[in-house]
Amino acid sequence: MDTTIKVTTIHIIAGLFAALLSTGLTLGWFGFKNEILAFFVALIILYFIGQLCQKIAGEEISGFSQWLWDGISPFYFTWVIAYTLFIMYL
Numbered sequence: 001m002d003t004t005i006k007v008t009t010i011h012i013i014a015g016l017f018a019a020l021l022s023t024g025l026t027l028g029w030f031g032f033k034n035e036i037l038a039f040f041v042a043l044i045i046l047y048f049i050g051q052l053c054q055k056i057a058g059e060e061i062s063g064f065s066q067w068l069w070d071g072i073s074p075f076y077f078t079w080v081i082a083y084t085l086f087i088m089y090l
Contacts, residue, residue, distance in 0.1 A: 003060045004070050007053045011071045014049040015078030018042040022079070023086035042083075046075050 022038035024030055050071055053061075061070060 003057050007057055007061060007070045008074050010053055010056075011046075011049060011075040012078045014045055015075040016082050018045040018075075019079045019082035019086055021045070022083050023090060026083075026087060027090065038083075042079050046072065049075070 018041065022042050025038035025041060026033060026035050050067070053071060061067060
């Protein structure tokens with residue numbers, strides 16, 4: 001499988017997980033409500049997933065522009081859409 005597809009897929013799955021965790025923090029599933037912490041949890045997940053993908057991809061993905069389009073953008077858009085849907089329907 002192509003490296004771009006691997007990196008994008010990993011970021012999309014992580015975005016769904018981050019959206020579910022952020023929804024739990026926003027709706028108080030863990031005993032407290034904190035929307036700001038929900039956002040920072042998503043950023044922390046994005047950082048660690050990026051580090052994991054850097055180890056997987058190695059030198060095949062280089063430059064911020066390629067990371068922006070292969071990792072950060074899919075994660076962000078998946079997180080925003082899933083978070084909004086989870087907040088509205090859960």
